Amino acid sequence: MSKLKEVNCPVCMGEEYRIAKNTNIDLHIVKYGDLYSGLKKSQWVICNNCGFVYQNPRPTVKSLEKFYLDSKYHKHGKDQFPDSIEFVKFSYWYYQEKIDYLLRQSGLSAGSVFDIGYGHGGMLRVFADKGFKTYGVEADEEMQKYATKELKLKNLLLGVLNSKIENPKVDVIISNHAFEHFFDLHEVMKGITKILKPGGYILTVIPTYNESRSNLSRLWMNSAHYNMFTHTTLNRLFNRYGLQEVSHTYRGWLKEIDDLWHVAKYTGEINEDNLFKDSPAKVESYLKTWIPLRTLLFSPFYTSDGKWRRIFALWFAVLRSRKEKKLFANIVRFLKGNNR
Numbered sequence: 422m423s424k425l426k427e428v429n430c431p432v433c434m435g436e437e438y439r440i441a442k443n444t445n446i447d448l449h450i451v452k453y454g455d456l457y458s459g460l461k462k463s464q465w466v467i468c469n470n471c472g473f474v475y476q477n478p479r480p481t482v483k484s485l486e487k488f489y490l491d492s493k494y495h496k497h498g499k500d501q502f503p504d505s506i507e508f509v510k511f512s513y514w515y516y517q518e519k520i521d522y523l524l525r526q527s528g529l530s531a532g533s534v535f536d537i538g539y540g541h542g543g544m545l546r547v548f549a550d551k552g553f554k555t556y557g558v559e560a561d562e563e564m565q566k567y568a569t570k571e572l573k574l575k576n577l578l579l580g581v582l583n584s585k586i587e588n589p590k591v592d593v594i595i596s597n598h599a600f601e602h603f604f605d606l607h608e609v610m611k612g613i614t615k616i617l618k619p620g621g622y623i624l625t626v627i628p629t630y631n632e633s634r635s636n637l638s639r640l641w642m643n644s645a646h647y648n649m650f651t652h653t654t655l656n657r658l659f660n661r662y663g664l665q666e667v668s669h670t671y672r673g674w675l676k677e678i679d680d681l682w683h684v685a686k687y688t689g690e691i692n693e694d695n696l697f698k699d700s701p702a703k704v705e706s707y708l709k710t711w712i713p714l715r716t717l718l719f720s721p722f723y724t725s726d727g728k729w730r731r732i733f734a735l736w737f738a739v740l741r742s743r744k745e746k747k748l749f750a751n752i753v754r755f756l757k758g759n760n761r
């Protein structure tokens with residue numbers, strides 16, 4: 422018997438939902454032992470009110486806490502704590518462009534930064550090298566030790582971000598692949614507004630299904646995650662706390678695909694909730710029909726084997742030469758991801 426519980430929409434608290442199509446492969450579910458026993462994959466649904474995609478039913482906070490205390494999930498191997506020089510090199514490769522995007526969109530060049538779920542501390546290390554004062558919170562004690570000792574970072578809290586957080590107010594909050602894991606989004610948002618200066622910025626980098634280029638976008642919907650945002654549903658959550666979008670992109674880079682980068686400003690302005698809404702019917706058909714099609718179309722471009730790339734190039738050349746402009750325009754629209 423699984424120990425899962427039904428929840429309301431974590432963004433709008435709506436009770437009505439429809440089942441979302443995810444993949445049959447859930448690589449993480451075995452790690453959770455009894456929590457999902459009897460199930461081969463987690464179930465994902467689409468909120469019928471705001472279109473948000475979330476795991477439902479899911480484990481209770483209590484059962485998860487017990488599970489993590491028994492530390493069945495995090496088994497630290499030596500490879501999880503790499504040589505610090507190599508790791509800093511990797512961090513520049515992995516974070517530099519995301520940080521540049523934030524600094525460009527916000528106009529900031531100095532100040533203080535807080536990382537929600539800093540992990541090994543790589544992103545904070547890059548900020549510290551730029552002269553930023555760094556802060557952060559992380560649930561894993563071993564990670565905290567590594568970031569403090571090996572990456573020489575200070576002011577690192579142990580725990581989770583919620584309304585009880587105590588930290589000086591900062592100019593920027595960052596999170597890289599964290600929002601998909603948050604159990605109580607509204608507690609996280611209360612924590613954010615408690616430590617972000619009015620007029621400050623937040624950079625959110627998260628996996629997403631929207632404007633997908635591969636089946637990875639459906640694989641993201643697994644038992645290790647609870648939330649799958651688009652820029653619209655993230656804006657709906659942020660709006661309620663006075664944070665407004667400055668910009669977003671689904672095409673930040675080619676190193677990691679099916680990824681959303683989002684910058685928002687703490688303006689204090691709160692608009693009508695329903696200005697930020699994904700159509701549940703469109704989300705349903707996107708997950709079911711469009712993702713497999715887009716995976717098929719994009720896969721040649723996102724594998725190391727480039728044989729299909731050449732075939733596609735030829736195909737495009739034929740289309741162009743026939744001057745089938747309307748069809749070609751539709752394909753371009755499709756490639757750009759504007760089909761919903």
Ligand SMILES: [Zn+2]
Nearest residue numbers: 430433468471
């Ligand atoms: Zn909702």
